Amino acid sequence: MSDAIDSLYRDVVLDHYRHPRGKKKLDKVDFRNSGKNPPCGDEIEVELQLDHDTVKDLSVSCSGCAISVASGSMLYEVIKGKSIEEVRKIARVVKAMLKGEPYITDGIDFGDLDVLEGVKKFPVRIKCALLSWTTLVDAIDRAQSGNNSGMSTTE
Amino acid sequence: MSDAIDSLYRDVVLDHYRHPRGKKKLDKVDFRNSGKNPPCGDEIEVELQLDHDTVKDLSVSCSGCAISVASGSMLYEVIKGKSIEEVRKIARVVKAMLKGEPYITDGIDFGDLDVLEGVKKFPVRIKCALLSWTTLVDAIDRAQSGNNSGMSTTE
Amino acid sequence: MITSRSTYRQGFDPVSIKADFPILNREINGRRLVYLDNAATTQKPITVIEATRRFYTRYNANVHRGLHTLAEEATAALEAARREVAAFIGGVKTEEVIFTRGATESINLVAYAWGQHNVKAGDRIVLTQMEHHANLVPWIALAKRTGAELAYIPIDDNGYLVLDRLSEIISSKTKIVAVTHMSNVLGTINPIETIIEAAHARRALALIDAAQSMPHMPVDVRSLGADFVAFSAHKMLGPTGIGVLYGKESILADMEPFNYGGEMIGEVTYDHADWASLPWKFEAGTPNIAGAAAFTPALDYLEKLGMDNVRRHEHELTEYAIERLSLLDSIRILGPLNADHRGGAISFVDKDVHPHDLSQILDQHGVAIRAGHHCAQPLHRRLGLVSSARASFYVYNTRGDVDQLVYALKEARGYFGHE
Amino acid sequence: MITSRSTYRQGFDPVSIKADFPILNREINGRRLVYLDNAATTQKPITVIEATRRFYTRYNANVHRGLHTLAEEATAALEAARREVAAFIGGVKTEEVIFTRGATESINLVAYAWGQHNVKAGDRIVLTQMEHHANLVPWIALAKRTGAELAYIPIDDNGYLVLDRLSEIISSKTKIVAVTHMSNVLGTINPIETIIEAAHARRALALIDAAQSMPHMPVDVRSLGADFVAFSAHKMLGPTGIGVLYGKESILADMEPFNYGGEMIGEVTYDHADWASLPWKFEAGTPNIAGAAAFTPALDYLEKLGMDNVRRHEHELTEYAIERLSLLDSIRILGPLNADHRGGAISFVDKDVHPHDLSQILDQHGVAIRAGHHCAQPLHRRLGLVSSARASFYVYNTRGDVDQLVYALKEARGYFGHE
Ligand SMILES: Cc1ncc(COP(=O)(O)O)c(C=O)c1O
Ligand SMILES: Cc1ncc(COP(=O)(O)O)c(C=O)c1O
Secondary structure, three states: OOHHHHHHOOHHHHHHHHOOOOOOOOOOOOEEEEEEEOOOOEEEEEEEEEEOOEEEEEEEEEEOOHHHHHHHHHHHHHHOOOEHHHHHHHHHHHHHHHOOOOOOOOOOOOOOHHHHHHHHHOHHHHHHHHHHHHHHHHHHHHHHOOOOEEEEEOO | OOHHHHHHOOHHHHHHHHOOOOOOOOOOOOEEEEEEEOOOOEEEEEEEEEEOOEEEEEEEEEEOOHHHHHHHHHHHHHHOOOEHHHHHHHHHHHHHHHHOOOOOOOOOOOOOHHHHHHHHHOHHHHHHHHHHHHHHHHHHHHHHHOOOEEEEEOO | OOOOOOOOOOOOOHHHHHOOOHHHHOEEOOEEOEEOEOOOOOOOOHHHHHHHHHHHHHHOOOOOOOOOHHHHHHHHHHHHHHHHHHHHOOOOOHHHEEEEOOHHHHHHHHHHHHHHHHOOOOOEEEEEOOOOHHHOHHHHHHHHHHOOEEEEEOEOOOOOEOOOOHHHHOOOOEEEEEEEOEOOOOOEEOOHHHHHHHHHHOOOEEEEEOOOOOOOOOOOHHHHOOOEEEEEHHHOOOOOOOEEEEEOHHHHHHOOOOOOOOOOEEEEOOOOEEEOOOOHHHOOOOOOHHHHHHHHHHHHHHHHHOHHHHHHHHHHHHHHHHHHHHOOOOEEEOOOOOHHHEOOEEEEEEOOOOHHHHHHHHHHOOEEOEEEOOOOHHHHHHOOOOOEEEEEOOOOOOHHHHHHHHHHHHHHHHHOOOO | OOOOOOOOOOOOOHHHHHOOOHHHHOEEOOEEOEEOEOOOOOOOOHHHHHHHHHHHHHHOOOOOOOOOHHHHHHHHHHHHHHHHHHHHOOOOOHHHEEEEOOHHHHHHHHHHHHHHHHOOOOOEEEEEOOOOHHHOHHHHHHHHHHOOEEEEEOEOOOOOEOOOOHHHHOOOOEEEEEEEOEOOOOOEEOOHHHHHHHHHHOOOEEEEEOOOOOOOOOOOHHHHOOOEEEEEHHHOOOOOOOEEEEEOHHHHHHOOOOOOOOOOEEEEOOOOEEEOOOOHHHOOOOOOHHHHHHHHHHHHHHHHHOHHHHHHHHHHHHHHHHHHHHOOOOEEEOOOOOHHHEOOEEEEEEOOOOHHHHHHHHHHOOEEOEEEOOOOHHHHHHOOOOOEEEEEOOOOOOHHHHHHHHHHHHHHHHHOOOO
């Protein structure tokens, strides 16, 4: 195996893929969004429980390839408990990281997210890693504009 | 100049081109047909004076390149006075000659027509040489079916 | 029906064939390239590559009515390709062979130029559940535009068409039946003779999507009696950007043109135009001339191998691959398991590893397969899937290639922690 | 406006440029090839020929969503070509660059996908009297389908557009104004800025047929503000079978697709489909991938020469050719005589020798010109002609080529017995 492939499928990624976190039922759902990559068939469902400007809890359930599942699982771990402002910042950083653009982490806790950096060498897979993030940010946009469910895509 | 080109533009051809025969007014026209090659813009007008089954007289006026004008002029010379049956035979022979197919002359007088044989090496020009013949045969077909004017094309 | 494994001509030697395809010398991630994405596009023999170069270095010119040497030679090459196609598909007239960009455009041409004028509200268009988007979406769009309805010949769980209710599905309101000859996902070879007959019994036309069959088996368009047949050069050793629509002369003659412009006209004024004769009426603008010039040696190559032999070779390889893949418990093969009923496009899923991840790891072992819905989303949904992995064969593939595929599939499972 | 003959960069040396075009070494009837049929199609530099070979020997694969190395590389080449085009035409978005078969298909795409839904009975479509059939017949057909009317911006006897009544011709009922940037017969460079402005003043769209301008002069699509721009790769050193439709993103986004099939869809069911994002929505089926891969080096070649220099070179050559041809009493040049107002396509008639015969004899001297109506029958009729001869230049042509043309023209007259 090449180094590139091992940096795509890092152990942490594989662990998240095999044991995705955040696939759970929330007792109360404030906002919900689902996302889809029609060309690959990846699908994700995000549910949010908000406490003012904080993501108190969320559920993420993803069907798709290792990259999209792992990305959703890591999203769950990092986002839970963060403020909406922080969530937006993190999402921007992830997007920049995946596209190989410069970014600053600004002292925020990124958990395992840096392992996604390996994806940028595989342009076709960037969409896989992005799907959960696009879906989350769209959910928040809708939440803030009072529109409580929808459908996103990275196409 | 190559031999091929000189066999396309034989002296006889050039003579017919410079002094086209058959460009005249008939005192009486039984059947008329015009032909066109839209892609090259060549145009021809054929008028027939029939005496029973014989082409008593005809007029041919052609605007176009040297090959189409010469072919029309030679047609005039050869056809005048021939029976319709002979005309059809000659037209078939000319067509075969131009397309490089085998033919037999069957003792009929072909006048200068054999010089058209050089055209077959220039596929794009075959249409030029054919136009007057197609127009003539169509005129005769129409004459025999009682439809006295029309429009032909070699497309 | 092909019964024995080794009846085909000794002259057919995939190893020496491989030598004619320069790209197969390439190494991918340090391994020899095992190219198994032939249903997407095939590789090109040196003669095809050379013909392209020769066109551009010797006689590149625009075609039709050019009186200079280059233009005459370029026109001759285009028309020679047309004659070669006409002969290859069963001896049809050159008037019936229209050059397009590919199978997709061929089908769109029919949906626009024939469909728009012959299909009305309440009419029916019959397809099958296994169509490629190219033979599905143009008809969905036509149905939307005209108010016609779509009806589908269903498939069973083994990937065969179910023909029980054929005469019901092809109702008297049916105007066209558009069916793939060979599925690009299931591999199924459909009984198109039966379907064409059923269509004609209802005075409906029959369009055959031969994108997957024409490259892989003998197809005699004339004896099939199909009204339209569509296929692409790039899937049969030829260049990209050129394909064919065959249409029956009598039908083409009555049709309106599709694209309008130079070369397809007779006479044009500022407010009227009439059309050139067949086939040029359907070929507006400068065609892919280099593409045509390079299509001829592709067809020559296949002719020389013999399409019967091509089919026999792939039959043997398909049988072998199904045998080997069936030994892997985690793998489920889509479509018929009997190689007599299918071509060499074998789609499958692994119960643990996603097709995209499979394909990514296989690439590490030099093995090129495709993963996704293969432009057949509804079919995948019908099979309860969103995507699959697909290995597909051509003349240069060997048993060794199948072995490498199976080896790499095992490695991929291991990589993701499965046994 | 170009004033002096020798202001352009010294680096621009047509003799050394000739060396990059292998076909120009060819002899025709024992003479060196003098290729003057560039308005029909241009020759290809070795880099373009080599890029095609490289594609087929190194990374031929189908594009989009392929996860194996070859598919990734092929996709990268296609999208790199798109970026290169976007930059070349003035820095537009890649979403605005749609690959087609050529200018003809680009214009048909607009006439179908935009025209069918936006042009109604009583609306007006404005063209000019000098359009190529490609920018004429699709609109005649659209007008017939919809009941819209056609109106023409006239030309004067010197081949210039007459703009006096422009605001009358582009009436308030006008939905689109489709105009050639540079005439392929007259050579005229039209004041498209004025025309685009007049179209926009009426809220009509403006389509520019740039098939002849894009190869020969700097064209900045963005600053022109055109809504659609169409051109072909094969007329600008690139391969056959690929061209471009530029469209403003906002307009393309609202349009229905043209062809339907794989790669242009979002989600598909058995009775519904939605569309991929721009530009893929308009690219159904396998594109001409090798064509795209070879288009990039063509654009590179032109970029390196500099389009300003290309224009200057052709300006000088055109001036020289007009000068020399004007000395032949029997020759009548069509279109502007001032090289500032025209490109290097020079059509002419000899008062005694038919264009077809001229072209045939010129070929004997190695000189390739075109004879006929050059896909502009109505324009020829307007000029009182049915056909003309046309010599047209490109980067590799020299004054020596013009001299050979003039020499051969004299010879042709002699051959037919004229002084
Ligand atoms: C069955 C089938 N039909 C149509 C097509 C479309 O061919 P193309 O993309 O060359 O137009 C394909 C290839 O993808 C196919 O497999
Ligand atoms: C002005 C003009 N428009 C359109 C076209 C059509 O281009 P193509 O044949 O490449 O589609 C041409 C070329 O013949 C042209 O000169």
